[in-house]
Amino acid sequence: MAGEKGLRKYTWVCFFLLPSLSGLALFTLIPILASLGLTFHEWDLLTPPRFVGLGNFQRLIHDRNFWSALAHTLYFIVGYIPLVMVIALGVAVVLNQRIRGVILFRTALFIPVVSAWVAVALLWKWIFNPKFGIVNYLLGLIGIQGPAWLFDPQWAMPAIIITSVWKDIGFVMVMFLAGLQGIPIEYYEAAAIDGASGWRRFRHITLPLLSPTTFFALIISLINSFQVFDQVWIMTGGGPAGATSVLVEQIVKNAFSYSRMGYAATLSWVLFLLVFIATAFQMHLQKQWVTYD
C-alpha cells in the first residue's frame, strides 16, 4: 500500500464500503434515529405525526398491558433460563465423555435449533392440544388428567417455556460442549490422582473452568429471551386472557393492530433499555463467579 496515491486509495475505500454503509444507513441507522424521534410523537399513519413530548412515556406508566407484558416476559425468563442452562449443561457433560456416537447425538439435539420457530410452535401447539395432543395422552396413561395448556391462563406460559427450552437446548449445549472441550485433561488427571470424587471434580474443576462459557451462554440466552415473540404469536397470540402477552407482542400489536407508531417505538426503546440493564448487571456480577485464567 506504500506507493499508493492518497486519492486512489480513498476511491477504493469508498468503493468497498459503499454498499454496506449506504444499506446500513438506510435500513438501520436512519430507522434507529427515526425510532428515537417517534418516541416523542403520536402517529397513526393516516394523519400527520403529532409532537407529544413525553406523552408516550406517561401513557406507558399507566398502561396496564405494558406492565403485565413486562411481568410475563420476566416470568418467561425466570422459567426458561435456568431450565435451558441446566439441561444443556447436563447433556453437554454426558456428550463430553468421549464415547462413541457423540456427533450423532449432537446432530439430533441441534435439529430443533435450525427449524423455523413458526413450524416448531405449530408442532407444539398440536402436541399440547388438550383433547388430542400427545402430552395429555401420555399424562392420561399414568392417570393424570392434563390441563388445557394453551387454553388455560395458568398453564399457557409453562407450555411456551417447555417448547422454548426444547428448541434451544441444542443451541446452548453446543456452546457448553465447546467450553468443556477447552478444559485441559491434566486437571482431571491430577484430581483423580488426589482421589477427588466425580461430583467434586465437576464442582471444583468443571464448573469454575467452564464459567466463561456459562457467562457467554447466559448473556446470549438472556438477550434472546427478552425478545421472545414468534412462539407466543403462533401458540397463543398473547392469550388466553392476556396470560402470555409479552413485550415484543405488545410492540407488534401497537404498531400493527392499533397503528400507534410512536407508542410502539417507545415500547421498543424500553425493551432495549431493559436488555441493556440486564446485560450490564450480569457483566457486573460476573466478577463474583466467572474465572478467567
Place this chain on the structure above:
Amino acid sequence: MIETVTGTKVQSVPGFFHLARLGFLYTILAVSALFMIVPFLWMLSTSLKADQYVLTMPPQFFPRPLTLRSYIRLAELFPIGRMFFNSLFVAILTTLGQLLSSSMAAYAFARMRFKGSGVLFLLYLATLMIPSQVTITPLFILMRHLGWINTYQGLILPGVFSAFGTFLLRQFFLTIPRELEEAALIDGASHWTVYWRIILPLGKPALATLGVFSFMGSWNAFLWPLFVVRDLELMTLPVGLATLHGRWLTQWNLVMAGTVITVLPMLAVYLLAQQYFVRGVVLSGIKG
C-alpha cells in the same frame, strides 16, 4: 456419573462398572435424543394421515393408511409451492447480498488503513446492540413511503446489510497473513483483485459460517415478513404457515404437512454444513 472423564481412565475401571457407566450415559443420551426426535416424527406422522384419523384418542402413531393426500390438498387450497419459491428466492438473495456487502466492508476495515476507520467500525458495533424491534416500526413506515410493501425488495433488502456479518468477516480477515497480498499489490494488482482472488478464497470458512446463518435467518424469519407482506402470493413459508393455521385451525394434517415442507430444506442445509453451524454458535452465539 462423571466418574471418569478421560479416555485413559476408563481402561482402569473394572469391566462391570465400565459397562454400567456406559449404559447409564447412553440411556441419558438416548432419552434426550428421543425427546428431540419424537416430536418431529409426530409432525411427519400427522401429515401422512387421512382426515378422519387425525383427531383420534388414543393417537395413532403409525398412520394407517399412509397417504400423501394432505400434501396434495395443501397444494390445491394454498399457494404453498409459490411460498416455497419465495422463501428460497428471498433466502438466496439475502445470503448472497449479505456475503458480498459484508465481505467488501470487512476487506476495507481489515486490510486498508484510512482516516476514520476506527470510528466507523465502532458505529457498526454500536448498531449491533440495538434489537431489531427498535427499527421495525420506522422500517415499516419507510417501506410504505417507498411503496415496497408486498414486494420482494421489501422482503429482501432490509436483511442484506449486516453489521454483524461485517464484524464476523473482519475478525477473520485480520488473521490472514499479509505477505501474499503485499506481493500482489507491489506487482500492480488492484484492491479488487486482492479482495476477489486472495482474501475471499482464504476467507472461505468464515464466509461459509456467515452464509449458513444468513440463509437460516432468512428462511426462518417471521417478524419482518409478517410486517411487510400481506398477499398470499408473496408470503414466505413461515408467514404462510401462520396464515394457513389461522384458516384451517383444526386440520392438523394440513398444517403439519406445511411444517414438514418448511423444516425439511433447512434440515438438509444443516446436515450438509453442520460444522459451520457449530462454529457460528461457538464463535458468536448467533441463532439466525
